[in-house]
Amino acid sequence: xxxxxLICLLxxxxxxNQAPAHEVISLSALQPLxxxxxxxxxxxxxxxxxxISPKGTAQSYQALLDYLSAKLERPVELVQRxxxxxxxxxxxxxxxxxxxxxxxxxxxxxxxxGMELLAAPQVNGKTVYHSVLLVPAKSTAQSMADLxxxxxxxxxxxxxxxxxxxxxxxxxxxxxxxxxxxxxFYTYNHDDAIRAVAEQVADGAAVDSLVYExxxxxxxxxxxxxxxxxxxxxxxxxxxxxxxxxxxxxKAILRDLLYGMADDPEGQKALAALGIExxxxxxxxxxxxVRRLFQEMHLLSP
Amino acid sequence: MKDVARLxxxxxxxxxxxxxxxxxxxxxxxxxxLGLVSLFGLTITVQVRTALTQALEQQLQEQAISVxxxxxxxxxxxxxxxxxxxxxxxxxxxxxxxxxxxxxxxxNPDDAVVVHTFGEGFPVGLQAANRVAASDHHNIRLLAxxxxxxxxxxxxxxxxxxxxxxxxxxxxxxxxxxxxxTSQLLIIVVLIWVIGVSAAAFLTWALTRPILQLMRAAQAxxxxxxxxxxxxxxxxxxxxxxxxxxxxxxxxxxxAQERAExxxxxxxxxxxxxxxxxxERKRIARELHDSTSQALSSLILGLRALSMMxxxxxxxxxxxxxxxxxxxxxxxxxxxxLRPSVLDDLGLAAALERHVNDWRRRAxxxxxxALSGFEQRLPPQVETxxxxxxxxxxxxxxxxxxxxxxxxYLERRDxxxxxxxxxxxxxxxxxxxxxxxxxxxxxxxxxxxxLLGGKLVIESAPQQGCSLLVEIPLDWEGSALTCPSxxxxxxxxxxxxxxxxxxxxxxxxx
Numbered sequence: 001x002x003x004x005x006l007i008c009l010l011x012x013x014x015x016x017n018q019a020p021a022h023e024v025i026s027l028s029a030l031q032p033l034x035x036x037x038x039x040x041x042x043x044x045x046x047x048x049x050x051x052i053s054p055k056g057t058a059q060s061y062q063a064l065l066d067y068l069s070a071k072l073e074r075p076v077e078l079v080q081r082x083x084x085x086x087x088x089x090x091x092x093x094x095x096x097x098x099x100x101x102x103x104x105x106x107x108x109x110x111x112x113x114g115m116e117l118l119a120a121p122q123v124n125g126k127t128v129y130h131s132v133l134l135v136p137a138k139s140t141a142q143s144m145a146d147l148x149x150x151x152x153x154x155x156x157x158x159x160x161x162x163x164x165x166x167x168x169x170x171x172x173x174x175x176x177x178x179x180x181x182x183x184x185f186y187t188y189n190h191d192d193a194i195r196a197v198a199e200q201v202a203d204g205a206a207v208d209s210l211v212y213e214x215x216x217x218x219x220x221x222x223x224x225x226x227x228x229x230x231x232x233x234x235x236x237x238x239x240x241x242x243x244x245x246x247x248x249x250x251k252a253i254l255r256d257l258l259y260g261m262a263d264d265p266e267g268q269k270a271l272a273a274l275g276i277e278x279x280x281x282x283x284x285x286x287x288x289x290v291r292r293l294f295q296e297m298h299l300l301s302p
Numbered sequence: 303m304k305d306v307a308r309l310x311x312x313x314x315x316x317x318x319x320x321x322x323x324x325x326x327x328x329x330x331x332x333x334x335x336l337g338l339v340s341l342f343g344l345t346i347t348v349q350v351r352t353a354l355t356q357a358l359e360q361q362l363q364e365q366a367i368s369v370x371x372x373x374x375x376x377x378x379x380x381x382x383x384x385x386x387x388x389x390x391x392x393x394x395x396x397x398x399x400x401x402x403x404x405x406x407x408x409x410n411p412d413d414a415v416v417v418h419t420f421g422e423g424f425p426v427g428l429q430a431a432n433r434v435a436a437s438d439h440h441n442i443r444l445l446a447x448x449x450x451x452x453x454x455x456x457x458x459x460x461x462x463x464x465x466x467x468x469x470x471x472x473x474x475x476x477x478x479x480x481x482x483x484t485s486q487l488l489i490i491v492v493l494i495w496v497i498g499v500s501a502a503a504f505l506t507w508a509l510t511r512p513i514l515q516l517m518r519a520a521q522a523x524x525x526x527x528x529x530x531x532x533x534x535x536x537x538x539x540x541x542x543x544x545x546x547x548x549x550x551x552x553x554x555x556x557x558a559q560e561r562a563e564x565x566x567x568x569x570x571x572x573x574x575x576x577x578x579x580x581x582e583r584k585r586i587a588r589e590l591h592d593s594t595s596q597a598l599s600s601l602i603l604g605l606r607a608l609s610m611m612x613x614x615x616x617x618x619x620x621x622x623x624x625x626x627x628x629x630x631x632x633x634x635x636x637x638x639x640l641r642p643s644v645l646d647d648l649g650l651a652a653a654l655e656r657h658v659n660d661w662r663r664r665a666x667x668x669x670x671x672a673l674s675g676f677e678q679r680l681p682p683q684v685e686t687x688x689x690x691x692x693x694x695x696x697x698x699x700x701x702x703x704x705x706x707x708x709x710x711y712l713e714r715r716d717x718x719x720x721x722x723x724x725x726x727x728x729x730x731x732x733x734x735x736x737x738x739x740x741x742x743x744x745x746x747x748x749x750x751x752x753l754l755g756g757k758l759v760i761e762s763a764p765q766q767g768c769s770l771l772v773e774i775p776l777d778w779e780g781s782a783l784t785c786p787s788x789x790x791x792x793x794x795x796x797x798x799x800x801x802x803x804x805x806x807x808x809x810x811x812x
Contacts, residue, residue: 030423
């Protein structure tokens with residue numbers, strides 16, 4: 001009798017520890033990971049500078065990438081990096097074939113290695129944009145002067161609208177950001193800068209007007225939480241660039257594709273997803289005003 | 303089949319009881335306590351262990367999913383901007399901040415491992431062990447590994463566009479916790495076991511000690527030792543049992559003493575009976591020698607003289623006839639005293655009247671005799687007993703009471719016969735009757751009455767006369783010679799009167 005009880009008890013206890021009937025995986029016997037297979041089809045690598053968050057970028061540009069992939073009959077890969085400088089480095093190294101960069105990044109790339117303009121987006125019939133100075137809706141500040149001693153959010157160290165222009169404004173007031181503001185921090189993209197102001201993590205931030213308007217269209221609630229207290233003069237819009245040594249044939253194909261998108265219903269959808277009307281040709285003169293600003297700020301190598 | 307099963311069951315029950323019944327109470331109580339504590343403790347332990355394991359496993363799965371989702375959310379941007387170092391940091395932070403996490407790794411959309419926490423190399427088969435569709439929230443699987451079961455969660459990153467995050471949570475800590483709690487419970491069970499054994503040991507000691515004492519006391523009582531007194535152990539049933547036992551012992555002691563006294567009295571009575579019997583024989587012998595032999599000798603001498611002197615025949619014949627007549631009277635009287643044939647022939651009433659008349663003639667005593675309801679004969683043993691009781695009582699009155707008057711009243715009722723014999727003599731203390739010698743007559747009356755299932759009440763006090771009330775049931779089924787206790791009521795010791803019991807004894811013997 002006793003034995004039977006013991007067996008029953010052991011069965012009950014054993015049932016608690018029953019292991020799944022799968023193949024046993026050894027976590028200690030490690031083997032090197034296989035090398036990534038050589039890609040037989042080389043994708044078109046498109047880089048987008050971190051104007052908005054990586055996730056937002058991936059969502060917004062997906063339609064464009066799909067469009068390009070379909071038209072070129074070639075896979076297209078989106079390559080993102082944290083900073084403008086990293087993206088520029090990818091263009092310079094020829095790792096990416098085409099890049100959507102910020103205006104300041106273009107100025108830097110053009111000065112450094114002759115970054116070449118491919119096209120420019122047209123928004124509201126223009127190829128310009130502004131830097132808008134934002135404060136929380138409840139803030140009493142009316143101009144940059146009122147933000148003295150406050151906490152300020154920069155987007156990217158290289159950003160025109162997000163850092164260079166507000167620094168210029170502070171300089172006009174006879175100070176430097178480090179002296180003028182109580183604290184300065186980087187959000188590395190414009191989306192997060194807008195959010196930082198909306199959440200009152202920052203008392204002020206300057207952002208790309210195109211990004212701001214796009215964000216408002218996507219999230220109308222933001223209009224109640226932030227307020228624009230200053231708008232910069234127009235600057236040349238962030239362009240689409242290529243490495244100067246890219247194959248001329250590829251450059252020509254890409255130009256044709258981008259310019260023709262507005263005439264293609266599929267292309268229109270991709271453009272709508274990015275909030276732009278069309279891609280248009282653009283020349284380096286469009287960036288003269290902003291280049292002067294940068295030179296004044298001693299940001300560009302002569 | 304059913305009968306066979308029932309038989310088997312009965313067999314088992316019998317065997318079980320043979321085992322359980324043969325062990326001591328101490329073992330039974332200890333067994334019950336140990337059995338209950340063990341059953342209770344083990345049931346609780348198994349139940350707690352099962353419930354705890356289930357709850358903790360549920361928690362672990364939820365934690366695995368939550369860690370996986372968190373990792374996927376935080377890895378999205380890092381993957382998109384290809385920040386491998388931050389991804390590496392993120393994985394190691396995840397590992398460091400969640401002790402249950404055994405590993406974490408990230409797959410890119412091409413299903414290649416981007417970063418992982420295994421250091422140099424990657425476990426074979428792990429990557430393929432869990433898959434998740436891009437549209438799914440997550441997929442969780444229990445993997446068997448050389449380090450035990452691991453809950454592996456796969457979570458798509460950015461709807462699968464950026465890849466898949468995988469984390470593995472080990473059950474090792476869970477089982478460690480469960481085992482710790484189980485062992486604590488078992489220690490508690492063992493502690494309760496020890497306490498239970500101590501308590502049960504004390505309980506059995508407290509319970510069995512009085513029972514053992516009681517057993518020894520009962521054995522002593524069985525040997526006839528009535529002088530022991532059990533202590534009252536506690537104010538409970540056992541205490542009451544001790545009291546009851548002590549009361550019983552005291553009653554037994556009293557009964558034994560009374561029995562011894564009666565035995566002594568009985569022995570004296572039997573000696574008296576034997577002596578009286580011898581006395582009676584001597585008297586009959588003397589009577590026969592002195593009277594009957596003399597008379598017969600005179601008759602022989604007279605007859606011889608008659609043969610030698612023929613002229614004086616009528617006068618001598620008349621003398622011889624008178625001698626013969628006298629002798630006949632004496633023989634008749636002798637036989638009447640031994641056993642009045644009138645009792646057998648005419649019944650109790652006539653025998654008593656004749657006996658009383660005889661005493662009225664012989665003694666200086668006024669005797670009233672009243673009889674009621676004796677139209678029909680009584681059973682012979684009742685008639686004999688009542689006759690001898692009245693005879694003995696009258697003998698006592700004449701010998702000891704110095705009474706002027708005696709009255710005898712006998713009444714037959716529906717189911718009994720009642721006799722009241724009173725006198726106005728010197729009386730005595732009835733309490734001394736059973737304890738002192740010299741009251742064999744009364745003792746004989748009591749014996750006769752009790753033999754017939756009747757009762758005797760003696761009312762007397764010094765100088766107050768005496769009254770005997772005898773009541774004998776008529777529908778009593780026993781009889782003098784079929785008494786259930788032959789030791790005390792064998793024919794040899796059947797009581798009879800001190801002075802005139804010889805015939806009775808002879809009758810009893812025959």
